[in-house]
Amino acid sequence: MSLFVISSYLTAAASVFFGLFVLFKNWRSRVNITWFLTTIAIAIWALSLGMEVSSPDYETAFLWNKILNIGAIFIPIFFYHFIVSFLELEKKEKIFIVAGYLFAITFLTFFNLFTPLFVKGVPPGGGFKYWIEVGPVYYSFFAFFVLYMFRTTYLLFLSRKNTKNIKRAQINYLLIAILFGFGGGVTNFFPQIFNNNIYPFGNYLVVLYVIFISYASLKHHLFNIKVIATELLTIAIWIFLLIKIVLSNNLKDFTINSGLFIAVVFLGILLIRSILQEVSQREKMEEMAQRVQKAFDVEKKALDKEKNVRKELERLDKAKSQFMMATQHHLRTPLTSMQGYLDLIFGGSYGDVPPKIKDVLDKFAASTKNEIKLVNEFLDISQFQMGKDVVVLREGVDVDAIVREAVQDVEIEAKIKGIYVKSEVPEDAPKARADEQKLKAAVYNIVDNAVKYTRKGGVTVGLKEKGDKLQIIIKDTGVGLSKEEKDKLFGKLFERGEQAEKLFTTGRGIGLYITYKIVEAHKGKIWVESEGKSKGSTFFIELPISKEISGNQPKF
Numbered sequence: 001m002s003l004f005v006i007s008s009y010l011t012a013a014a015s016v017f018f019g020l021f022v023l024f025k026n027w028r029s030r031v032n033i034t035w036f037l038t039t040i041a042i043a044i045w046a047l048s049l050g051m052e053v054s055s056p057d058y059e060t061a062f063l064w065n066k067i068l069n070i071g072a073i074f075i076p077i078f079f080y081h082f083i084v085s086f087l088e089l090e091k092k093e094k095i096f097i098v099a100g101y102l103f104a105i106t107f108l109t110f111f112n113l114f115t116p117l118f119v120k121g122v123p124p125g126g127g128f129k130y131w132i133e134v135g136p137v138y139y140s141f142f143a144f145f146v147l148y149m150f151r152t153t154y155l156l157f158l159s160r161k162n163t164k165n166i167k168r169a170q171i172n173y174l175l176i177a178i179l180f181g182f183g184g185g186v187t188n189f190f191p192q193i194f195n196n197n198i199y200p201f202g203n204y205l206v207v208l209y210v211i212f213i214s215y216a217s218l219k220h221h222l223f224n225i226k227v228i229a230t231e232l233l234t235i236a237i238w239i240f241l242l243i244k245i246v247l248s249n250n251l252k253d254f255t256i257n258s259g260l261f262i263a264v265v266f267l268g269i270l271l272i273r274s275i276l277q278e279v280s281q282r283e284k285m286e287e288m289a290q291r292v293q294k295a296f297d298v299e300k301k302a303l304d305k306e307k308n309v310r311k312e313l314e315r316l317d318k319a320k321s322q323f324m325m326a327t328q329h330h331l332r333t334p335l336t337s338m339q340g341y342l343d344l345i346f347g348g349s350y351g352d353v354p355p356k357i358k359d360v361l362d363k364f365a366a367s368t369k370n371e372i373k374l375v376n377e378f379l380d381i382s383q384f385q386m387g388k389d390v391v392v393l394r395e396g397v398d399v400d401a402i403v404r405e406a407v408q409d410v411e412i413e414a415k416i417k418g419i420y421v422k423s424e425v426p427e428d429a430p431k432a433r434a435d436e437q438k439l440k441a442a443v444y445n446i447v448d449n450a451v452k453y454t455r456k457g458g459v460t461v462g463l464k465e466k467g468d469k470l471q472i473i474i475k476d477t478g479v480g481l482s483k484e485e486k487d488k489l490f491g492k493l494f495e496r497g498e499q500a501e502k503l504f505t506t507g508r509g510i511g512l513y514i515t516y517k518i519v520e521a522h523k524g525k526i527w528v529e530s531e532g533k534s535k536g537s538t539f540f541i542e543l544p545i546s547k548e549i550s551g552n553q554p555k556f
Helices: 003-025 030-053 058-086 094-112 138-161 165-193 201-205 208-220 225-246 251-346 355-385 399-417 436-452 483-488 498-503 511-521
Strands: 119-121 394-397 420-424 432-434 458-466 469-476 525-529 537-544
Touching (some): 030 058, 058 094, 058 138, 058 165, 138 165, 165 208, 251 355, 394 436, 399 436, 436 458, 436 511
Parallel strands (some): 420 458
Antiparallel strands (some): 394 432, 469 537
8 A cells, every 4th residue: 555545544534533523512513514524525535536546447446536526526615615604704705605516516416427528537647557537627627626725715814814812823724724735635636737747746745734723623722622522532431431340240340340430420520511611711711802802903993093183183273273374364454454544544644634534534443443353352262262372471561551541441432321430540559460462452341341231320440459469350330140140151152141132232242251261361360240130240350460579569
């Protein structure tokens, strides 16, 4: 018996043993069933190949070749179905599975068994007395074999990229099994396809597929072989001891063998239970590890997405800043030019202005001033909401001058309404750390609102030093505020009191919001107190006193 024949028989025996071994563990599992079918197909092919090349006559060799092709035809589709089941891709690969079985059945029934279109005969070849003389359909079978093995390998490589840990290790060994097992098996095509004198040396490697998949099973739990092996070994010992009981020569041997049998049965049950628990715990740990890995992958994707979103936000923020700069230029430039020309006209640069035209220009100047104030307010709001540094703080700002100027700016409006507006500022008022222009706008907003919403009585603006803070107090006898209105007054844009909306319908409600943001940027506080509707209001602006020498301290 040649080494080639021995290797074929060894492959057949190993395939049958391992196939049954796996099937008995879980005969309902699609993975186990398709693997069993694969091993049986390989066993039929390997056994028949050994029998063919060692046949005593031509007719026997030709018969074994027919049987050989039954196994060979189904090897690629069975193995492909096994891999697809293992990778849980059956639904996705349904078309390939159905087509593969149809091709295999067609090759078997219409060509191999009843016509010479598949195999013409078994003349000498490949260094053997009997080999294969192929028919025209055989080349289609060879293409079918190669196509499905490439497809199988491709799916394994594709899944390997997306899996980790044990699953990846299982796939690695399956790929090695394909390389040695089916790669070696392909060399059996060489004599009949390419050159009749090529020796099918790869046949010796086919048995390695069993070794690698067995190792994957034992080491990486491809089929839970550890449990199967433990159960089979335990049952074999039980059967051996049971036979010893039956063959006992006397009562003493019977008693010893029976006691030993009972003890081994008990220990065997404990061993099997222990192995099952170990496997169960390992599976739970593997499942947990997969969940952790999945969570890690999700977190990584989320972090990558967050990083990309942050970059996009930075880009948008930069674009928004550029837009705001362009907007400031395009809005402020014409208004500033208008104000400049009005100042030149009122200053006499263009000669005397007739009274009628002067009245119109006064209204135009007032409107321009209001437009400039409105534009500045909206631009300031945008800057605040973008988180830009709108306020530039400086030491030693004269808050008393700011208060007096704010009162002067509303005196004409107050006089027209028939109410008073006055300032109560001590001569030695301390200075504050502030942005003079922004603080002036904030104080003016509060004083202007107080005048607008006061119908009788008046407005008093004062300064008061309180510890290391300086308070600006604006008290009016106007419409007042309810508790609900006080709580939300500085919280939103366009938020005003109910009475304020009735009294001054054209108000925008943004002055208080800007004032709040300006004071906040000064590291100060602003709040309002009111006893209720129609009982007036008192606004407090509290700022840090300047670190420079205050007005009430002696100077040297």
